[in-house]
Amino acid sequence: MSSSLELSExxxxxxxxxxxxxxxxxxxxxxxxxxxxLLAAILANVLPLPNPLTQDxxxxxxxxxxxxxxxxxxxxxxxxxxVVFGSRVSIEAGLGxxxxxxxxxxxxxxxxxxxxxxxxxxxxxVMYVVLAFPAIIATxxxxxxWTPRTLLKIxxxxxxxxxxxxxxxIRTATLAVATQDFVxxxxxxxxxxxxxxxxxxxxxxxxxxxxxxxxxxxxxxxLEGSLAFLGLSVAPPTPSWGNMINESRTILQLNPWLALFPxxxxxxxxxxxxxxxxxxxxxxxxxxxxx
Amino acid sequence: xxxxxxxxLVTLVGIVIIISVGAFYLIHxxxxxxxxxxxxxxxxxxxxxxxxxxxxxxxPIIEQYFVWMKNVLHGNLGISFISQVPVWTTIRAxxxxxxxxxxxxxxxxFAVAIPxxxxxxxxxxxxxxxxxxxxxxxxxxIPAFILVVVLVLVVAIKLAVPHTGVSSYVPLSQDWVTNLExxxxxxxxxAIGSVTVYYRVLRSDLIATLxxxxxxxxxxxxxxxxxxxxxxxxxxxxxxxxxxxxVNIGGLLAGGFIVQYLLDIPGLxxxxxxxxxxxxxxxxxxxxxVVSIGxxxxxxxxxxxxxxxxxxxxxx
Numbered sequence: 001m002s003s004s005l006e007l008s009e010x011x012x013x014x015x016x017x018x019x020x021x022x023x024x025x026x027x028x029x030x031x032x033x034x035x036x037x038l039l040a041a042i043l044a045n046v047l048p049l050p051n052p053l054t055q056d057x058x059x060x061x062x063x064x065x066x067x068x069x070x071x072x073x074x075x076x077x078x079x080x081x082x083v084v085f086g087s088r089v090s091i092e093a094g095l096g097x098x099x100x101x102x103x104x105x106x107x108x109x110x111x112x113x114x115x116x117x118x119x120x121x122x123x124x125x126v127m128y129v130v131l132a133f134p135a136i137i138a139t140x141x142x143x144x145x146w147t148p149r150t151l152l153k154i155x156x157x158x159x160x161x162x163x164x165x166x167x168x169x170i171r172t173a174t175l176a177v178a179t180q181d182f183v184x185x186x187x188x189x190x191x192x193x194x195x196x197x198x199x200x201x202x203x204x205x206x207x208x209x210x211x212x213x214x215x216x217x218x219x220x221x222x223l224e225g226s227l228a229f230l231g232l233s234v235a236p237p238t239p240s241w242g243n244m245i246n247e248s249r250t251i252l253q254l255n256p257w258l259a260l261f262p263x264x265x266x267x268x269x270x271x272x273x274x275x276x277x278x279x280x281x282x283x284x285x286x287x288x289x290x291x
Numbered sequence: 292x293x294x295x296x297x298x299x300l301v302t303l304v305g306i307v308i309i310i311s312v313g314a315f316y317l318i319h320x321x322x323x324x325x326x327x328x329x330x331x332x333x334x335x336x337x338x339x340x341x342x343x344x345x346x347x348x349x350x351p352i353i354e355q356y357f358v359w360m361k362n363v364l365h366g367n368l369g370i371s372f373i374s375q376v377p378v379w380t381t382i383r384a385x386x387x388x389x390x391x392x393x394x395x396x397x398x399x400x401f402a403v404a405i406p407x408x409x410x411x412x413x414x415x416x417x418x419x420x421x422x423x424x425x426x427x428x429x430x431x432x433i434p435a436f437i438l439v440v441v442l443v444l445v446v447a448i449k450l451a452v453p454h455t456g457v458s459s460y461v462p463l464s465q466d467w468v469t470n471l472e473x474x475x476x477x478x479x480x481x482a483i484g485s486v487t488v489y490y491r492v493l494r495s496d497l498i499a500t501l502x503x504x505x506x507x508x509x510x511x512x513x514x515x516x517x518x519x520x521x522x523x524x525x526x527x528x529x530x531x532x533x534x535x536x537x538v539n540i541g542g543l544l545a546g547g548f549i550v551q552y553l554l555d556i557p558g559l560x561x562x563x564x565x566x567x568x569x570x571x572x573x574x575x576x577x578x579x580x581v582v583s584i585g586x587x588x589x590x591x592x593x594x595x596x597x598x599x600x601x602x603x604x605x606x607x
Contacts, residue, residue, distance in 0.1 A: 141317055230548065242436075
């Protein structure tokens with residue numbers, strides 16, 4: 001683009017407040033919301049919540065009240081407590097599968113982009129073949145045959161399916177950095193491959209990785225919800241957002257709260273993840289940021 | 292062009308073969324003896340013999356694949372031991388419903404996404420652009436299954452619009468007007484997901500295209516904004532859009548599963564979920580095979596469309 005635009009951006013950058021303010025208030029609201037969700041999920045056992053499985057026969061399908069903040073479901077179980085405990089499944093599935101996806105995909109992607117040559121060629125072809133697989137259908141297929149279904153199996157299947165996607169993103173991101181002058185300079189100075197990968201490339205790839213990770217978690221949370229509808233997620237009575245929304249369908253008219261609260265919890269969680277991920281991406285990606 | 296397509300076709304065949312191996316191997320993920328699990332309550336000597344003929348279970352595993360594959364190539368995906376109906380018959384009955392849903396939702400998506408992206412790209416950062424950006428971003432974060440639940444609650448229950456509720460599906464062959472009414476809600480749900488994606492992709496490409504010099508030239512010749520957008524800018528901006536659409540439609544098949552299941556529309560997704568519930572493994576295997584291949588073929592078609600829009604891609 002024109003040089004005047006770049007200049008104005010430079011001026012803007014110089015006069016802007018530190019990074020914190022440039023990301024915007026909404027960004028930090030989303031971060032706070034995620035932190036709150038995470039904290040509640042971790043501390044669910046310690047918090048003064050009713051047991052998510054205990055049935056209160058005096059309050060079946062009750063609306064929100066002081067006694068039951070979000071009301072109760074058709075078995076008299078506390079919806080608020082179930083939403084909090086249910087977030088565990090979503091968070092565990094999202095983070096767990098991303099640990100597998102990034103644990104394998106990211107180092108391979110960085111290495112391939114740094115090494116190039118035969119290693120890169122072979123790996124990239126393999127990954128693209130795997131990518132051509134409709135991952136969602138493969139996940140549904142494997143989970144429907146690989147019984148009994150547990151959360152760990154979901155995490156493994158989804159995590160493995162994520163590997164080629166992570167590989168592609170990280171490889172592309174590394175490629176853009178690996179040819180730059182400072183990397184060449186480090187090489188000339190005699191830095192070891194490990195040092196270049198960790199000290200020169202990693203800090204430049206990390207922001208893209210983090211933003212992709214957040215969006216990945218959001219995708220997996222949605223996927224867990226879909227699997228719950230197909231009866232392939234964790235078995236009832238364990239609460240999960242997907243399970244709860246699925247159970248609410250039959251009594252939608254009678255008890256809309258049962259559908260509303262887990263849906264809202266899920267949407268807000270997804271929105272925060274997507275928003276933070278998107279903000280980080282545009283924040284660190286100069287070309288996109290200009291649009 | 293021909294060479295490019297030939298190469299893509301070879302890749303396509305390769306991937307289909309790999310998919311077939313994957314689909315074949317699924318039954319070996321079952322815990323214990325696959326024959327016992329698949330037959331379930333239908334475990335009789337005749338059924339067992341029929342299953343062994345279908346899957347070649349008493350042979351080495353590599354031979355099993357070829358026995359199964361030979362049957363599949365003859366259109367024989369086995370006979371369900373639950374419903375006693377050939378798997379292929381079940382799939383053939385359900386498949387057109389999925390196709391109808393996808394076609395309707397995609398017509399709707401492009402019809403909405405293209406004008407929206409244009410009005411945004413015309414004036415980036417205008418209030419309309421900002422609003423559409425925020426709106427599409429929010430919609431992107433709402434899963435299809437939540438949309439269905441909300442829309443059923445509002446449209447079918449509160450507003451009581453006829454033929455939109457759960458189980459209101461009417462086959463196309465019976466009455467096409469009522470059929471379209473019953474397909475409206477699921478198509479809209481799928482379209483909402485697609486529109487948000489298409490809008491965002493096309494908007495950013497259009498903005499980039501509109502900054503090119505030939506657009507400035509066209510403007511200086513006094514060509515109208517509308518003509519510039521539709522005749523000059525749209526085609527070079529739609530490569531990424533088509534690529535996204537190809538991938539998205541594959542994803543729609545899976546999203547469509549949920550929508551069908553929730554609304555009782557007897558397409559492949561609905562059948563798949565029921566079959567999983569009934570442990571009808573041969574039907575699940577058949578649907579997985581057909582849908583996977585369908586997704587790959589759709590991707591291939593869109594790759595071809597991209598080369599029509601921008602022939603330079605095929606030359607590389």
